[in-house]
Amino acid sequence: MRKLDLFEEGQQEIAAMAKVLSHPARIAILQFLAATPTCISGDISDFLPLSRTTVSQHLKDLKSAGLIKGEVEGLKIKYCLNKKGIEKLKQSFGDLLEEITPEEEKNCL
Template identity: 45%
Template sequence: MAFHKKEEFGKKEQELAEIAKALSHPARIAILKVLAQKSECICGEIVDVLPLAQSTVSQHLKELKNAGLIEGTLDGPRSCYCINWKAFERFTADMASLFTSLKAKHERACNC
């Protein structure tokens, strides 16, 4: 049986990895682009513009929501989603900090 060792890493590394994982599918990037064009969007509207089945879009929305990148509300049978801009701002700042740190360490290390 395989054991996950995510717990061996810091909270910041785990959070960055979770968001990066949520962004790692092209369908999720496309969904975010659709959501960015509107203040909110119904799941069916997203399905109409993507070459994916409704169930597939729903699964991708679930992954984005679980990562905190989008927020959603249920209105009867309809699901309405919007981007969580605060989460994106935190992610952007954290990634910029990571890249700055990596570059500084690289400049002090060997020249590969």
């Protein structure tokens, strides 16, 4: 048994999403895709200060997490946000933040 398995499934899911969001390049990619009115067909690395290989790895991580979609279109891949994945992210983090928000400040220190 892994130590990770000792935690609730919801906790594991939030931690996995937080890990995907833990790199500023992935945040920048999500923001870029959100600000773009259509899906991007082409090289997103043209818009980021990173190599194509690095951007490709970040896109793979975001796609694996279900936050973006990527479909092959000819020789290029068309990328856009995955609405269901983003909604799940918002719900999960919203629930977590609601759960850990103190009702009043406690005198701990």
